Amino acid sequence: MATGPTIPTDPIELLTNDLSREEPFLNKHWSAGLCGFVTFGAVCFGNWSAKKPLLSGIHQHALFTSAAVYIGHIIENYRRDYLAERDAVLRHYIQLHSDEFPIPERKKFGEILEPWIPIR
C-alpha cells in the first residue's frame, strides 16, 4: 500500500504549510520559466517574421527573456502573498471561532452512501 503524507484532519493544520516537506523545484519556478520560455519564442518569431535568422540579435533575446523571468517571479510572489494572506485570515477566523469548526469525524464511504434501491 502506497504511503503518502497523512491527511490532516484539523482545519488549522490543513491551512498551515508543512515545513518538513521541501517544495519541488518546478513548483517554485514554473511561473518565471513559462514567462521566459514564451518570451524567448516570441522574440524568435519576431525575427522569423522580419526574415532574420532566429538567433540574430541575441542580446535582445537575453534582455527580453530575463525581463520576462523577473516579471514571472513578481507574479509568482504576488500570488503566494495573496494565498498566504488568505490562509492566515482563515486560520485566524478558525482560532477565534473554534467551536464552529470541530474536528470532523472520519467516515468511510460505506457509511456515507445510502443503500440503493431500484424503483421504477
Place this chain on the structure above:
Amino acid sequence: MFLNTIISVRISCGRFVNNVTQHVSVTYIGSRNISGKTMRVKAPAPKPAPWPYKTNRYTMLHRFFDRTSARLDENSKLIVVEGPVAAGKSKFAQELADELEMLYFPEANLDMIFTNEYGYDLKQLDPQLPETCRSFDLLQYTVKYSQYIDALAHILSTGQGVVLDRCVYSDFVFAEAMCSKGYISREVRSLYYELRKNSIGELLRPHLVIYLDVPVNKCLENIQKRNISYEKNSPDISYSAELLVYDWSHEGEVEVIVEDIERINFNRYDEQDPKFVDWRYSREEMFAYLRNKYSDGKNFLMTYLNVPRFNIPELLIEAEDAKLALEIYDNAPGNEYAPGYNSSMGDTSILFKSKLPLRETLPVIERRAR
C-alpha cells in the same frame, strides 16, 4: 525688366545667349536663383551637415533640433532632363549636375529593383520561373516613382539639388506608346493610369524641366512629333514647373544652358502663382512633415501602388505558380534573409545584429545594354 519677365517656355536658347551675356551674372547671382559653380560670385552660406536619411530616422523629436529649411538654399532644386531616346540626356544631365553641384540620378531602370543588395540580378531567374511570374515592364512606373521619392528625400534631407534623367511624370508616354503598338492591352493601360492617379499626387512636382529635342529625320518626323506631343501638351509640367526646350540635334554647350538656368526667377511667393506651388510653405512644420514623409515614410508611400485589379487576365497569377516563384526567389543568393543577415554572402556579426534597413533606397545602377 527683360529678365524678370522671362517667359516660362523658351525655345532654342541660342537666340537669347547674345542678348543676355551683357547683363552679366552680377544682377542675378545676388538673388536666390540657381547658381553654377563657375559663375558663382560668393561662396554659398554655410549650412548644417547633410542628414544621413538612408540610415537615420527623422522623427517628431528631431523637428525641434534639426530645421529642414536650414539646409534648403537656391540650389536645392529638382531639375528633370527629358527627351526622346538617345538624345544624350544622361551625358547632359551628368554635366549639368556637376556644374550646378547637384546629385545626378541615372535613368530609372528595372535593374534597380531586380538587383538585390548583394548585386545579384534576379532577372537571371526568369527561365526557371513560371511564365506568369517573370519580370515585366509595368514595373517601370514603380521604379520611377521610387526614384522620385528618393530624390525628394535627398533634397529635403541634405539640401543638395537633384538632376533626374527622365521622371515619373513623363512615364505615361511609354505606356501610351506600348499600348498603341499592341505590347500591352487597354486594360493594362487603364490599370497604369489608376496606379498613376493613386500615387502621383503624393509627390512634389519638379522646379525645372529641360527638354532636349532631337528631330531625327524627315521619315521619322511623324513618330517624333507624336512622341513629343505628349510632352509638350502635358498640362501639369509647364503649369507648375519652368520648362526649357532645346534643339539638341547637334549637342549644345552645357554652360549655355547653365546660364539660362541661372536667369530663371525661382522667387515666386504669390499664393496664386501655380509655379513651384508644391514647394512653397509658410510654416517650418510642413517642410519637416514632407522630409519625414519622403525619407522615413518611403515604404508606406510605395503601398499606394498596391491596386488590386482582377479583370486583367494577363496580370493574374495562379496560386501554385506564385508559391513556386516565391520559393525560387527566396533561394536566390542573398535572398535567404533580410539584407545584412546572410552569412552565405559574407555578412558578419549576425548574432549581435538587430537593425533592418530604414528604407529601401534604390541602388544607383546605370541603364545597361541587354
